[in-house]
Amino acid sequence: MEQRKTTWRKVAAIAGAAALVIGACSSPSGSGGAGKSVTVIGTWGGDEEKAFKAMVAPWEKETGNTVKYTGTRDINAILTTGVASGVLPDLAGLPGPGQMVEFAKGGSLKPLDDVLDIAKYKEETAPALVALGTVDGKISGVFIKAAVKGLIWYSPKAHDYSSAPPATWDDLVTQAKANQGDAKAIWCVGLESGAATGWPGTDWLEDIVLRTAGPDKYAEWWQGKLKFSSPEIKSAFETFGDVIKDSNGGANTVLSTAFQEGGDGLFTTPPGCEFHHQASFITGLGKFKDAKAGTDYNFFPFPDIDPQYSGSVEGAGDLFGMFHDTAEAKSLMKYLVTAPAQDIWVKLGGALSANKNATSYPDDIAKRSAELLAGAKNFAFDASDLMPTAMQAALLTGIVDYTKDPSKLDSILETLDKAQTDAYGGG
């Protein structure tokens, strides 16, 4: 017994001593290093992540601080649990305007009015985007990146529309029929996108609603005041259904084609389709990436459907917000929205800036999309991004179900109405 007791003591003593030694030598290195670090979480990976790092590099050099960036596809889950537990990054990309409002009202998102150079920010940014980032009169989120939605891409080699783009939807349909040539179909559509499958379809729907029912109804729709079964939305669904009917491969192909490869049919011989409807960022994806802007592909804006709503443009963007107001985080936030920083970002391609003074676009196409964004008569933000997430998910399911079986439209709209009551009612 006595023997055993000493062994116990020895083990405990050694373990304790080891812990102390390690604790002692680990503590000083923790506070070492000259600069401080800012943690950032965003949705960008691959080329986008590289572009972001290139963008923050000058700031790191100037301040001596470092940016610790983590990219994730599941930012919604991370921030939702982060807000609940209090473990949050300094700066983060926000999943959408809806969540931004929730985070800001809950107090976890810090207001940026004292952080940014407000006068300059307001002067350089489209008012609609400034307004979308404002909660209760305070700027809570900034658009670090923007995109124009609803561009119609085509191959100038098949038919060049650059001198006389279709002015109306009817015109587009007529011209498409006339110029089809050996293209297999009019449209290329790709809806597959993992858990978000169907979102390019929501863009279609939004573009149609915006141009047939106008911006007011559009706003009522995303605010949950206009039912899905209302004639405006129903007819938009039907127009989208016509597109699917005229698409390469039909419903099964549309639903199994990844959105990144959605427009690849433009570049095959014979072409799979004449047109592809997608946002400005498609130029960085699929076969667009290696094709030459202007010669291999070009775009015209989504034509008007009802002339009284002429000049509408739909856009979207990546919101950015601040969760910890440390000096370094503030300084980085301030830097990110400036024109010189945004210039680095846009020069690398694939992104548009919400900042009007960032103009170093790599090609004419990017420049034209940026002008479209800046000069829109009425700018509408992506409606599905503005809807509550439960509504958003239901709409995605609705798009997928409708694509698969258009005859079920009425029951799909009924389900969406129910989802709408449920999602908006719960606040």
Add this chain to the structure above:
Amino acid sequence: MDPRLGTAVVVVVGVPAVLIGYIYGTELLLRLAPERLKATLRPWLWLLPALLFLGVFLIYPTIGTIIRSFQDKIGTAFVGLDNYAWFFGTDEALVALRNNVIWLVLLPLITVGFGLIIAVLVDRVRYESIAKSVIFVPLAISMVAAGVIWKFMYAYKSPGEAQVGTVNGVLTTFGGSPVPWILNDTLALNTIALIVVMAWMWTGFAMVIISAALKGISAELLEAARVDGATEWQVFRRIVFPLLLPTIAVVSTTVIITALKAFDIVYVMTGGQNDTNVIAHLMYQEMFSFSDFGRASALAVILLIAIIPIMIFNISRFRAQEAIR
């Protein structure tokens, strides 16, 4: 030195040190206790840390979840049975429930069935270990990776185009037309396609366990039967199968629980679209996508209730077996 490395070492060395210290400390304390109480106190003192861990990490959260399931979206007000009413009144949720039932029935049938057949057949060949390894390998793959692999296997392109998906590639080579496997919800074909992925992974597990039990059956028993004139089928049906039954029950319960917890494959391959959702995935969506803690908790409780009968069966069977010994 990276401070994280220090923390890691402190944890690795410190945790055992604390535990050893705890046992040593309780022994010291016990010395003060009267002799009579020592025997009664000691087991409880030794169990205490484990009970504390169970309480904090298992019982407390379970009770918390049950309470939450009667609360609203953000957990501020009680809403009675609303969350459960939502579950039983929403098509989407009922489809998830239906799919879970399909998973629950088909997955054990396929995995245990094939596992049994393979184990019995492979038992008689020379290259047994190679064959078993090949079938066991998928279990070592993470479910997310398996989902990605099978997404490619099931890939669909329009008829006439080159089929990049293996399954449709084979199908078109033999003159068939490609099938959009994970889109087609006629007769829940897409859910079955997802179950096949999980079965591909878990058949190896069933096979290995059943095969081990098979080796445990004494050769004399089988020989005696054969000497008595039993056919091979009779040997299997009357001797091997009954002796394997307890093992098959254990494997089945494990696979049933796996089926109830199915999430990763649905998340990766379909995102729950096209009527392929399951309860665990719906719970994830309600919790992390829609921030509806009430409904997510209700779903968790429903899953828990569904698992209880299987647990009871498992425990009673275990007790019965202990009684035999």
